[in-house]
Amino acid sequence: MPALHDIFPLPEERIIPAVAGLPVTGHIQLADPLPAQRTLTDLDQLITNTLAGDKDITALGWFQYSPYLGDLEWGRFRTDTPWVQTIHDLPDADYPGDEPWCWEIERTHPSIARPGPEADDTRHATYDPDRWARCTAFVAALYSCEYNDALLAAFGDCAAVTVTPGVGITVTEYIGTL
Secondary structure, three states: OOHHHHHHOOEEEEEEEEEEEEEOOOOOOEEEEOOOOOOHHHHHHHHHHHHOOOOEEEEEEEEEHHHHHHHHHHHHOEEEEEEEOOOOOHHHHHHHOOOOOOOOOOOOOOOOOOOOOOOOOOOOHHHHHHHHHHHHHHHHHHHHHOOOOHHHHHHHOOEEEEOOOEEEEEEEEOOOOO
């Protein structure tokens, strides 16, 4: 049986000679560095590219928040559950328990996902490879953490963001429950 410290390694001990002329000692908790951050202009371009004049997309959005330590997470700001809705998606009542953010764009989204062997052809009849590529790029970009600074600056923390083409962007408070 492996030792506990082999499964859950202890934080790396680092000794930094000095900061501001003062010695630094102790355990420094290392975190994964964030990737280079994109700008608000890049965020604008990401949303514009995703919509790309696609009259079928009626809304897109995501949740963004810093988890609380009570959630047993480190508390680093993140985006979660990007979603896209199109005119081909049936009203929520037709998919009991589903909301737009419950569909995985890559696999289970009724009008965006590529039909797979298990796909219900009636739900994937409107598959468009270009829309799928734009929407999956949108999801990957938000999960990349490259837009974190821009998202935080534009929409704040603990926010549910909804982009409605031709109407605007709505930000509502997100408290961590769906």
